[in-house]
Amino acid sequence: MAQEFTPKVVTANALIEGDVVYLTAADTWARDLAQAEVLTDEADAQYRLLQAQARVDEIVGAYLADVRPGLNGPEPTHFREDFRRKGPSNLFHGKQADSLNHA
């Protein structure tokens, strides 16, 4: 039996800063997972990924990450994505510290 498709977002690292970014419905790169476009259809997700991967002078290493719907937009289902959206847990650096600057 075909597995049900889990919702996805397109994520990558920004070319210059290396920071984690997410593809929005408006085709921009957001620093905040909450603003990401949630893809619920498999074919659509693959298509958006290909489009993202073509943007070589903006990002590096685009891939699809699993999410689940939450109160404030998509939430990561795996702890790795949870770290990616916040930053390291040993120091208050990365997104958790400078999300204000990028908002």
Place this chain on the structure above:
Amino acid sequence: MYQYNDFDTAFIAERNRQFRAQVERRIAGNLTEDEFRPLRLMNGLYLQLHAYMLRVAIPYGSLDPAKLRQLAYLAERWDKGYGHFTTRTNIQYNWPQLRDVPDMLDALAEVGMHAIQTSGNTIRNVTSDHFAGAAADEIEDPRPVAELVRQWSTDHPEFQFLPRKFKIAVIASDSDRAVMKSHDIGLKIVERDGARGFEVWVGGGMGRTPMVAKLLRDFLPRADLLPYLEAVLATYNRIGRRDNKYKARIKITVHENGLDEIRALVEEEFPRRRAAFSGVDQAWLARINAAFVTPTLSERDAAPYYAARDADPVFRAWADTNVTAHKHADHGIVTISLKAHGETPGDASADQMRLVADLAERYGHNDIRASHAQNLVLPHVALADIPAVHAALKSLGLATGNIGLASDIIACPGMDYCALATARSIPVAQGIATRLEELKIEHEVGHLQIKISGCINACGHHHVGHIGILGLDRAGVENYQITLGGDPSETTAIGTRTGPGFAYDEIVPAIERVIFAYLDLREGPEETFLEAYNRLGMAPFKSALYDQEARAHAAE
């Protein structure tokens, strides 16, 4: 300390110029990531979870004040004010931006440093004994040989695309402080019939298939070193497996072909290589030797040191763990712990780096080492000056007295930074150290080495930890496997798994149970954890880990 000559300087400048142009072309969109990635990796630039990471080589861990101050400058100017010293005696910057990296490399070149061959399937940074030149038990300073190997291996055209990364360590004493036998090649300088030469060990490594190196040659004459290394590398380059990344390290080549076969192939290749060497390498070595003169240490009255020990119990406790005997009796080797309880193992702030540089200048003959245990070392300090050094270290949180104790933990960056990680390692180290500090037991526990890796690559040396911890992803949650009985010293051994792993919030209590089991079981304070484990075997520790847990669950 070895200083770059004109050739070295021009070479680095040219490489940096090329990389600057490559970065510009990447940013302009003229290079794809597939084209750029190998170029950036050749220059030590990785992309990690949250940012780029620049890995800078500290050859055989040796630094001087100018170099360390420049590392501090990089941390402050282009990173977040700190750097991470690694078990491979490199320093990693976790937050550089791509466009700044060429400037960082130029700044490094000003002090004779670079990030070349800190990645890729090349010969990596050569490591050595962090007490080199000071240790009472060495037969000579191993660093000139390490420097010779560095010069020979840097940009060696034949060895830029090996089947896999290649790591070489050099030591010169019976005690192994460099985990020599976990390297692809380990060299031990030895003496036979009045002549110096090398024991050559091959095929050590960590990763998913840990192996202890085997003795390839029990005495290699000194002048044969480079041609012999070439013969080993050429053999590996030819028959090492390129079809499977997990079987590509020389440890697997040795394992699959057998030591005798490898030896035969190396000996067959050797005469050709030997004939190609004009002897110029021995001329290099003479020049290098001249750069490594041990400082002339004046006779100093050590009375102030003993007076401070008597007067100040904090100083005495710190000196007991962090000061090691020097070959010159009125001097000591001072290890500066980068393992303050609850902090990230191996991290140092720019201010801390500058303080260590100042102390090296004032009291330490301008010599500083980074150790594979992620600490810094001042190898030559007069005992009389050590109280002043300790007082200065206290001012910036660098006076933790825990070298060799349970909180002197090696931990890789793990899931907090590393893109390959399957679990975090830093918070586990922080949790264990904090708990030990609460319990105030680590001095009673004594010598105990805990090592933590955040995935099977084993960058945190967990296989050779007395207690090793490996973080894994089990069905989407962090899970930690424990190994016991590993040994990073000259009696190198790989630890044995205890059984099922522990969840993130169970791992610190589990380690605590192992430590208390040891305290209950040991014959006395003079029996170390490793000795007790070797005497008793796994059973009682396993019982402490799992039976108590089972009881606790039953009681719930």
